[in-house]
Amino acid sequence: MKIKRNFVFWAILFTTLISTSRVEAQKNDISSQVTLANELYHEKNYQAAADIFEKLIDQGETNGFLYYNLGNTYMRLGNTGNAILYYLRSQLLLPRNENLDANLRYAINQTQDQLSPSRGGLIHSLFFWVDSINLIEHFEILILFNIIFWCICIGSLYYRKSPWKSLKKISLAILLLAFFSTGLKYYLLSEHKIGVIMGKKVDVKSDRNIQNVTLFELHEGAIITVNQEDNEWAHILVSTDKSGWVPIESIAY
């Protein structure tokens, strides 16, 4: 019995060490890949740099700066649609990055339609900070205020003084605000899909068929909201009065 217990212990320790060293090696590999891609970018070998960034993303690497660098690389390659797509993806993770904001605005200015990501609405006005904080930060803030609130609850139970009760009410209000804000952010990210037109010129149809009426045209890099997907077609929204169907392969999100 004792031998078996020892065996399990050593097996866990060995696995942990192996996995840790593997993670470390992987991290080093990613760093070297990013360094190499950055070098290639500086050497103006944009296509090779883009290939490396794309490969890293395909491997499951999720990082705002990775998306940002790939967006820049696509801008240098003259592929405005992909550049805007990766800038938008980067913005989800780096919502307060000024360099990213500037480059996204520059890229949008280069497009024919010059459509910016849709903002506004009462909810956005009320929860004005939602766009400036990413989802992970939202969760971290929620956890922090959750811990603070329950600590204050314990304190108010222990001390039973009125300042503690006031503190409890204030912290509860902040916690609820953080909770709704996180919920809203999660909802917007999962339901409010922002996409980019990838084709040079895309006809927006009144229904899911190429023979239907063309309502309006969009061009590469136009930012749209994807409402619904239906097989090979997607229903997109440009503004409250401009919406229609486009082939799904002509957009990316």
Add this chain to the structure above:
Amino acid sequence: MENNLKTKLQFWPTVPAILIFIFIPVTSFSSNIQLSASVDKNQLTIEDSIELSIKISGVRNPPIPNLPPLTDFKVKSAGTQSSTQIFNSDMQVSTTHKYLLTPKIDGNFIIGPVIMDLAGSKYQSDPILVTVKKPNPIKPNENKLVYTETSISKKNPYINEQVVYTFKLFRKTEARNLNLSMPYDESFFRKENLGKAKRYSRVINGIAYDVDEVSIALFPIKIGKSTIPPSMMELDLINRTQTNRQRDSFARFFNDPFFGRTTQSKHKVFSTKPIKLESKPLPKKGKPREFKNLVGQFSITSTVGKESFDSGDTTTLTVTVSGIGNVMDVTLTNLNLGDQFKIYPDQPILKKSIHGNQIGGEKIFKFALVPFTTGKQTIPSISLNYFDPDKNRYSSISTNPIRLTIKPGTRTENLNLVQSKTAPTQQKGSTVAILARDILPIHTRVDDFKRVRFDQSQRMVYMIWIIFPIIIYLIAAGYIRYNHKMNEDMSYSRRQVAHRKAIKKLNQLSVSNPEPKDSVRELSQIIREYIGDKLNLQGTAFTSKEVGERLNKNIFTDDKIFAIKKLLEKIESIQYMPVVVHKNHCLIDETTELLISLEE
């Protein structure tokens, strides 16, 4: 006195009558309802308008009567008046609807009967015959009070050539509420406004007129004949007349026309004659291949942001086309700069301006150029063709070639200029010119490229972090509440510690090994204390019988009460025996077992 009483008697029925008629919102009828229609004049010119008054008397709040079809008139509502008159307790109510009818054509017309449907009964007015005559031909030297005229700058323009269509109102009197309509054939012309109306004075044959002039630029978009329909000017002419009140001391004192004159306004409509024109095609002779329907007089210039820069950097090429004519139609979509540059066109900026009485302006095209190779490069001249209608020939204009020096790129990505989030493109008063725009460099700090995780396991971690403080709180809350109760509730506190205290004392007793009699006394004391703590009783002086009575009322079952009583009696009997033969340990164990069974 008698007269005063009579007035009072008349006054009291009148007041409720007025109040009832004012505040009861329902339509009330009287026996003699009348509907009549009248006009202020039945002979007029096409420049005049008629005021049609429809009076309904004998009913309060009548429905709006139906007007007859008036296809030959432009109908405008001029308001509704209601009146209530009381003569010797007899109330007369009437409502008058007024309409302004402006004839569209001349001739004899019958304004049909006006019909009102009220509670199933129909009321109608008599028809009215109206004669509309043509206005007298306008001759400026005839000393007319007001007249209008229209003109075009060219009757036989080329397609896309600017034609200035001008409307002028000449007047010697004051006019108000001017409303001008200058219709044009939208399928034949494209219109551009030429600014606000001009107002100036002009002397014609020695008579000074105030002139209001409005011009629009029309660009024919088709070849062939077309007619510009008549322009219509609606206005109220103000006629000030001197009254006898000149003798009035007020008027004399202030010497102001306001106190001594009355004003009368007269609604008039003036229409101009239609103007025919014929647009002709542009000559085929000498027409350049790259000609793009540009008609007028134009010039072209080009500049670059910087003439020397590093490879990978950008420069902005600005091409400005300016002049008079259809400058808005200038396009530079297929800019041919060879294969030396990657071109990023910006949205062109159009600035319209008025030159004399014609429209023109400048259209600015911006292109960000990224050179493919280093060394000396040349932006070739950019040419533009247009047709000059004044010279009746095609002209070609072009920019000067621009030489650029592109240096090999450095290791770090150079930044020209980046649009800041809110700052304008150039600070007020700054002499630094913006040469070009470019993206900001890539991010190079490798430490920042850590993987951001938001997968299932990460979400689980977040959930744990959300739930964990709640669990900690529940544990802490239980402990704190227990502590508070122990401190505040003595009976609870005694009850909670009773068993622990008794067991502890029993252990001490078994270890200390005292004299048997003392041991039994001590044992009895422990049990009594235990029961005292459990039942929150003061002191320990109670017999086994009393214990039985008190325990009955509380939490223990009968068999347990019996066991306690039996043990206590046993201890008491041993305590008072002359010689104690019972083993201490057996008794302590028995007590311990009993206490454990009581706690279960």
